Amino acid sequence: MDTINGKIKKVSTRKSKKVCVPETVVIKNSRISALDSLSCQIRQDIINMLLEAKSGHSAGPLGVVEQYVALYFGGVLNHRPGEPDWAERDKVVLSNGHYAPAFYAVLARAGYFPLEELQTLRKFGSRLQGHPHRKKLLGIEASSGPLGEGLSQAIGLALAAKMDGKKSQIYCLTSDGEQDEGQVWEAVLLAGKLKLDNLTAILDRNNIQIDGYTEDVMPLEPLKEKYEAFNWHVLEVDGHNIEEIINAISHAKAIYEKPVLIICHSIPGKDVDFMEWKFEWHGLPPNKEQAQIALNQLRTLNGRIISEDS
Amino acid sequence: MINPEAKLVPNIFESDIISKPPRDGFGEGLVLAGEYNEKIVALCADLTDSVRMKMFKERFPNRFFQIGIAEQNMAAVAAGLAAAGKIPFIASYAMFSPGRNWEQIRTTACYNDQPVKIAGAHAGVSVGPDGATHQALEDIAIMRVLPNILVEVPCDSLQTQKTTLASVEINKPFYFRFGREKTPLFTTEDTPFEIGKADIYWLPKPEAKKENTVMIVAAGPLVYNALLAAKELEAEGIDTYVINNHTIKPMDQKTLINVAKRCCGVVTVEEHQKMGGMGSAVSEILSQHHPIKMEFIGISDRFGETGSPDELMAYFGLEAVDIKEAVLKIIKL
Numbered sequence: 213m214d215t216i217n218g219k220i221k222k223v224s225t226r227k228s229k230k231v232c233v234p235e236t237v238v239i240k241n242s243r244i245s246a247l248d249s250l251s252c253q254i255r256q257d258i259i260n261m262l263l264e265a266k267s268g269h270s271a272g273p274l275g276v277v278e279q280y281v282a283l284y285f286g287g288v289l290n291h292r293p294g295e296p297d298w299a300e301r302d303k304v305v306l307s308n309g310h311y312a313p314a315f316y317a318v319l320a321r322a323g324y325f326p327l328e329e330l331q332t333l334r335k336f337g338s339r340l341q342g343h344p345h346r347k348k349l350l351g352i353e354a355s356s357g358p359l360g361e362g363l364s365q366a367i368g369l370a371l372a373a374k375m376d377g378k379k380s381q382i383y384c385l386t387s388d389g390e391q392d393e394g395q396v397w398e399a400v401l402l403a404g405k406l407k408l409d410n411l412t413a414i415l416d417r418n419n420i421q422i423d424g425y426t427e428d429v430m431p432l433e434p435l436k437e438k439y440e441a442f443n444w445h446v447l448e449v450d451g452h453n454i455e456e457i458i459n460a461i462s463h464a465k466a467i468y469e470k471p472v473l474i475i476c477h478s479i480p481g482k483d484v485d486f487m488e489w490k491f492e493w494h495g496l497p498p499n500k501e502q503a504q505i506a507l508n509q510l511r512t513l514n515g516r517i518i519s520e521d522s
Numbered sequence: 523m524i525n526p527e528a529k530l531v532p533n534i535f536e537s538d539i540i541s542k543p544p545r546d547g548f549g550e551g552l553v554l555a556g557e558y559n560e561k562i563v564a565l566c567a568d569l570t571d572s573v574r575m576k577m578f579k580e581r582f583p584n585r586f587f588q589i590g591i592a593e594q595n596m597a598a599v600a601a602g603l604a605a606a607g608k609i610p611f612i613a614s615y616a617m618f619s620p621g622r623n624w625e626q627i628r629t630t631a632c633y634n635d636q637p638v639k640i641a642g643a644h645a646g647v648s649v650g651p652d653g654a655t656h657q658a659l660e661d662i663a664i665m666r667v668l669p670n671i672l673v674e675v676p677c678d679s680l681q682t683q684k685t686t687l688a689s690v691e692i693n694k695p696f697y698f699r700f701g702r703e704k705t706p707l708f709t710t711e712d713t714p715f716e717i718g719k720a721d722i723y724w725l726p727k728p729e730a731k732k733e734n735t736v737m738i739v740a741a742g743p744l745v746y747n748a749l750l751a752a753k754e755l756e757a758e759g760i761d762t763y764v765i766n767n768h769t770i771k772p773m774d775q776k777t778l779i780n781v782a783k784r785c786c787g788v789v790t791v792e793e794h795q796k797m798g799g800m801g802s803a804v805s806e807i808l809s810q811h812h813p814i815k816m817e818f819i820g821i822s823d824r825f826g827e828t829g830s831p832d833e834l835m836a837y838f839g840l841e842a843v844d845i846k847e848a849v850l851k852i853i854k855l
Contacts, residue, residue, distance in 0.1 A: 305602075346605075346634050353605060355633045358625055364595045365630055368602015368610075371587070375563075376606070395626070398595035406587075 247285055247454045250321065251277045252510055255483055257317040257330055259506045262497035265334040268342070271480035271493040272387060273314035275451070276416045279476050280318040282457035283383060283414065288465075290380070293323035296350035300380065303369050305354045307362020307386040309343035310495070311416075315385070316340050324351040360393025362386060363413060367403050370411040370471075381465060384413040389421030392430045397442075403471040404443030411471040412464040416451060418480040420491035436475060445470040451478030484509055523756070524749070528723045529712040535753060540707045544700035544743065545643050547679035549574025551686025552611060556582050559690055561609045565600055567593050573613040573643040597623040600638045601630035609637055609690055615649075616642030616658035616699050624664050631695040632670045638696075639689050640665075645699035646742070646793035647821070647838055648831040657826035658699070663798025665697040666771045673770040674698040674717060675741040675792075675800065678707050681768065684715045692717065701793070703831045705743035720774035722781065724752040726761030733786045735761040736849045739778065740791035741768055741800045744819075748791050750842035755849055762849060770800050778804060779811050787815035787852030791845055796820035815855050817848040 254277050262268045283289050283304070290302045306315050313333065320327050325339070332338035339349040343357030354365045366384035373380045390396060403411055415435075423429050432438075436446045445467045449456040457476060464472035480494070481487025484506040487498075498506055524530055533539050556562045556578055563585045566575045570588070579586040589596040593614055600610035612619060620627050620640060631638040645658045666673045672694055676682040682700045689696040714721055723745065726735045740748040745766045752762045763781050767773070782788060788808065790801030801818040808814055821838055835841055 354601070355629060358629050361598045361626060361630055364598030364626075365602035365605065367595075368599040368604070368608075369606050370602075371599070372603050372606030372608050375584070375608075395592075395594040395598070398590070398592035399599070402589060402592070402595060402599065405590075 244455050247281050250285060251281050251454070252483070252513070254281065254314065254317045254321060255510050256507055257321070258313045259484070259498060259503050259510065261313050261317065261330050261333045263500065263503040264331045266497060267334060268313055268497050269310045269495050270497060271420060271487055271490065272308070272416065272418060273311050274484060274487060275418045275478040275480045275482045276311055276314050276387075277318075277482070278452045278454050279414055279416060279457055279478070280314055280385070282454045283461060284318050284322045286454065286458035286461065288458055288461040289383075293351070296324060300378065302381040302383065303353050303366075304383045304385065305362045305366040305369065306344060306352070306356050307366075307384055308359060308390050309356030311385070311387070312340070312342070312344050315344065319351045325349065359390040360395040363396055363399040363403070366411055366413070367399055367406070367408060370403075370408045371406060373410055374408070380410065382411045384411070386413055387416040388418065388426050388432055388435070389429075391432050391435070400439060400442045400444065407469040408471045409467055409469050412461065413471070413473045414461070415473060415475050416478055417475050418451075418478045420480045420489075420494055422491070422494050424491050439473045443470060445472045446475065447472065448475045448477065451476030452482060483513065523725055523727070525722050525725045528714070528721060529710050530723060531708050531710055534708050534749065541704035542679040542707045543702060543704050544676065544679045544682040545574045545702060547676070547682030548613070548641055548643070548686055548700055549577045551683035552578045553581050554683070555687050555690050556585065559609065561607060562690065563587065563603055563608045563610050565589050565596050565610055565612045567591055567596050567614045567619065569614055569643070573615070573641065575613050593619040593623040594626045597626035597638065597640070598630040601634055601636045604631070604636035604638050605634065609639065611639040611641055613641040613643060615644040615656060616661040617644070617656055620661055620665055620697065621658060627695070628668055632668045635670050636695065637693050640695070640697045641686070642697065642699040644702045646701055647826040647834040647840075648701045648703045648743070648793065650703065650831040650834060651828055653828040654825035659793075659795045659821050659826060660798070661697075661699055662770055662792070662794050662800060663802075666798075666803060671695040671697055671771065672717065675768055675770055676700060677742060677745040677766050677768060678705055678709055680707060680709050680711070681713075681715060685717075685768075688715075688717050699742075701743060706746045708746055708749070718769045718772055718774060720769065720777040721766045722763055722777070723766050724749055724762060724764035726763060730761035732784060734759075734853065735763070735785045736852050737763045737765060737781050737785040737788045738791060738845060738849065739765045739767045739788060739800070739804050741766070741770065742793055744791045744793055744840060747840065747842045748845055751845035751849065754842065754846055760849065760853060767800060767804065770803055773803050773807060775807050775811070778807055782808055782812045782814050785814070787817070787855065789817045789819060789845060789848040789852060791819040791840075793840060794820055796822055815852055817852055819845055819848055
């Protein structure tokens with residue numbers, strides 16, 4: 213089935229109840245449609261986690277979902293969720309640790325830990341610390357939270373892989389606000405110098421940070437040209453188009469003697485209308501009422517589709 | 523008297539005692555470690571010769587990485603290398619690493635519990651003419667408060683070499699500091715050395731009375747000044763123990779408490795701020811387990827100065843005569 217037209221398709225994913233695929237979207241193939249559905253489910257996971265936790269970040273995690281889904285479910289990542297410390301795995305360093313809700317939800321959906329555990333986010337005794345901690349949960353390569361440190365650690369991993377003749381790819385998940393940190397540019401310089409072609413940074417360009425729009429707080433543009441000037445290869449994609457993201461990650465593997473940056477242009481708070489483009493939702497969780505509205509919007513893609521069971 | 527079990531150099535108080543920069547010990551130790559353990563890699567921030575990483579760089583060019591003047595990046599890159607099974611040493615002046623990159627060390631090395639080895643060179647006022655910006659006087663304080671890390675202050679060049687080698691065997695983040703200038707080489711290959719174990723280098727007379735005996739607890743090259751003070755005090759009829767308290771964390775509580783019980787007071791000696799340093803750590807232990815009179819030799823809440831190392835040691839009161847005075851003050855209290 214290459215195109216969905218007219219009817220709503222109900223897709224079951226492992227352990228999830230029902231996932232809706234919008235009828236209005238023309239989808240090229242069934243794999244991508246399944247991943248779009250999964251993204252919709254993960255957004256609901258995120259809302260449910262944040263509601264239960266009563267604190268945490270909403271806008272960024274909602275906007276980044278397709279990027280993480282493309283990486284973990286798009287057939288590009290060499291990993292074994294049942295054996296997270298498999299020595300030959302590709303390694304993913306989440307640098308902007310406040311994206312934890314999206315990261316945890318994707319890891320759980322990928323089978324790294326039980327889905328039920330998502331509801332323990334930020335609670336005492338949980339493996340899902342407010343910001344990810346390596347020693348708490350397999351699948352986390354490096355603890356994060358303080359911004360600007362992930363790329364450096366990814367460089368260390370990439371360098372070690374080169375020294376050891378391993379074919380692993382190293383991915384650094386990062387975002388735009390984080391680029392304000394001076395350490396990021398120390399790392400960008402070094403990765404260019406070392407020609408780390410096994411390193412790919414996936415940057416969520418959602419244009420917001422806590423205090424406002426990135427271009428007001430600290431202008432980053434021209435971001436692509438900045439990285440290129442530091443001897444990186446840069447790709448730009450629609451951060452909500454899973455196929456484009458998968459293609460870019462595959463493309464990055466073929467780039468020789470340069471690290472690759474994939475700039476994913478995304479909408480913060482994606483698919484929850486009162487959160488979209490609102491930097492105020494950077495660090496806020498929804499309350500019960502807001503979560504209800506958000507979940508309803510996500511289930512129906514804001515009225516564009518009607519779930520079969522409604 | 524010198525503790526014979528310490529096996530210090532026989533000419534310890536003679537004018538012909540050899541002096542050697544502790545940083546040389548680091549450079550030699552790193553090459554030795556590199557010879558037997560191929561997991562060892564070295565990262566430097568544009569001070570390769572000055573911190574004596576050059577020998578490693580020349581011997582193992584494929585295991586050396588020039589990071590540029592970027593200490594924050596260096597610490598976190600090292601944590602990534604450690605996460606992939608390497609044993610990375612990072613070196614710069616202590617003022618810049620861990621001075622500049624404390625939070626990176628906290629999060630990426632300590633919180634991640636990765637065995638990054640942090641070599642802090644040019645520690646203390648003895649750096650001399652470079653002045654206060656380059657004289658690390660706070661590094662022990664900021665490192666010893668971090669979970670998971672060990673903190674070591676070797677007393678001479680040979681012990682710096684031993685520390686470098688020993689750190690490889692400990693699968694934890696590890697900080698050690700050492701100075702730039704030549705200092706007396708007074709330990710030997712046979713001198714007992716174990717991370718976490720304080721060593722007694724000077725003993726009181728067998729018949730010494732507790733009210734006339736003071737414990738001098740020193741770290742770094744000032745252990746030698748403490749021994750000079752002990753010798754002079756002995757001639758004046760005052761007994762002391764001199765402890766080389768080289769491991770700041772985890773500190774050897776047992777030895778400190780046991781020796782303190784045989785003394786009427788304690789003098790701590792270090793080339794570091796008094797606040798938060800080795801002396802503070804000793805005080806934390808003794809105030810809980812054996813409250814006792816204490817005097818602190820160190821830097822008193824101020825910055826360093828430009829000058830020759832000798833001038834500065836005298837100006838800041840870190841010489842044998844200052845240690846002696848502190849001991850006499852304890853006795854008179």
